[in-house]
Amino acid sequence: MEKHGGEIYADLLRYYGVDVHAVFDGSLPPRHALALVEYLPIESATAVARRGGAEFYGWDRQAYLTADLIDAVLHLHHVTLSSNAKNPKKVPTPDPYPRPKTKGPTEPDLLLRKLRGEGAPPAPKLGPGSLIPLPS
Template identity: 35%
Template sequence: MEADLLRHYGVDLLDWHRGRLTSRRLAVLVRHLPRDSALLRELHGEAAEWSVTEHLLAAAVDQLAEANWMFATVNRDEDSEPPEYPQPVPRPGQTPDTEDEAGPDRDADPLPSLREMQQFFA
């Protein structure tokens, strides 16, 4: 943490000990450290590097991949195999074991048939 404060703000933590830096000011400086600081990466891991923008972009990519999958499934020949369900963009803090990463649970919620999808989009 001290290296982050020194690098970004030019603050020496000994100033807090010596009484030249108030606890309130130190707390404000720590709260406003940049996302790429070592402290935030240590506390939050890879998630510290993802902002709302990155999460929204990953969601948009996932939705586009699902829409392409639906289009390809509906417009395939009846005798051909359906395309594989797309894998979502990996997000920080999620493991491939989680439901979001693994796609739909094919045993609990089977994918619709070609006829069901064509009826839905008709």
């Protein structure tokens, strides 16, 4: 709420018809409000603010898919030109369709950190004379 309070307020009203003040008067449990905020669509103001700001407005799943399709057509065009050219190395490779630059996540994703093994105890060293630890 401190970083993106305005966006959260607007999105809860827009997508769910819920006023944030319902959390403070007790008619909406904070846990439910957090769940609503967590699953806001990618095109919501909150998601746009968390991803980096105004350059992300309009970049929903459909826009990313369209950009990927444009890149695929440009790549196929490049392959076709290269295969029919006398000197394929002189055919310039196309630039990808411009997309907004993503900033890294500000808060580390706990599940992603666990999957990467960050914060896990070090694996036991196995070799001649070492003991294999038994689970407790």
